Amino acid sequence: MDRRQLLAVLATGAAAAPGVALAADKGDEKKRGGGFTFIQIKTLAATITRRQGGRGVVTVETGLDIPDTALRERAELSMPRIRSAHNALLQQYVGGLSPGTPVNADYLAQALQRQTDTVLGKRGARLLIGSILMN
Numbered sequence: 001m002d003r004r005q006l007l008a009v010l011a012t013g014a015a016a017a018p019g020v021a022l023a024a025d026k027g028d029e030k031k032r033g034g035g036f037t038f039i040q041i042k043t044l045a046a047t048i049t050r051r052q053g054g055r056g057v058v059t060v061e062t063g064l065d066i067p068d069t070a071l072r073e074r075a076e077l078s079m080p081r082i083r084s085a086h087n088a089l090l091q092q093y094v095g096g097l098s099p100g101t102p103v104n105a106d107y108l109a110q111a112l113q114r115q116t117d118t119v120l121g122k123r124g125a126r127l128l129i130g131s132i133l134m135n
Contacts, residue, residue: 038128039064039075041083046091048134051100058094058103061130062086062112071124078119085115103132 044060064082066072075082089111094103113127 035065037065037067037072039066039072039079041079041086044083044086044090046087046094048094048097049099053099057135058090059131059133059135060086060090060108061132063128063130064116065126065128066124068124071120071122075120075125081119082116085119086112089115103134105129105132108132 040063041061044062046058048056048058050056064075066075090108093108093111097103109127109129112129116125116127117123
C-alpha cells in the first residue's frame with residue numbers, strides 16, 4: 001500500500017472514531033460487575049514462607065460495597081491510598097505467620113475493613129473478600 005493511501009485511511013478512521021465514541025456514550029448505562037454500588041479492588045499479593053522453607057504467594061481479591069454516592073466517589077478517588085493501606089497490612093500480617101500457617105480470613109477481613117474506614121475517614125464502605133489463595 002502506498003504511504004499516502006495509508007495516511008488517508010488512518011485519517012478517515014481517526015475522524016470516524018469520535019463519532020463512534022459519542023454513539024457508545026449515548027447508550028444505556030451498563031451495570032458493572034457486582035452492581036452499581038460495588039468497586040472492585042485490584043488483587044493484593046504478598047510473599048509467604050512455605051512449610052518446606054521456600055517462598056509462596058498469598059493473593060486476596062477484594063471489593064467495596066458503598067451505597068452512599070458521595071462516599072463511593074471519595075473511595076474511587078482514594079483508591080491508590082486504599083490499595084496501599086491494604087497491601088501494607090497484608091504484607092505485615094503474612095510476614096508474621098509461621099511457615100505453613102494458613103491465613104485467618106476473619107481476622108484479615110476485619111483488619112482490612114478497619115484500614116478502609118481509616119482511609120475514608122468514616123464508616124459506610126463494606127469490604128467484601130472474594131477469595132484468598134495461598135500458593
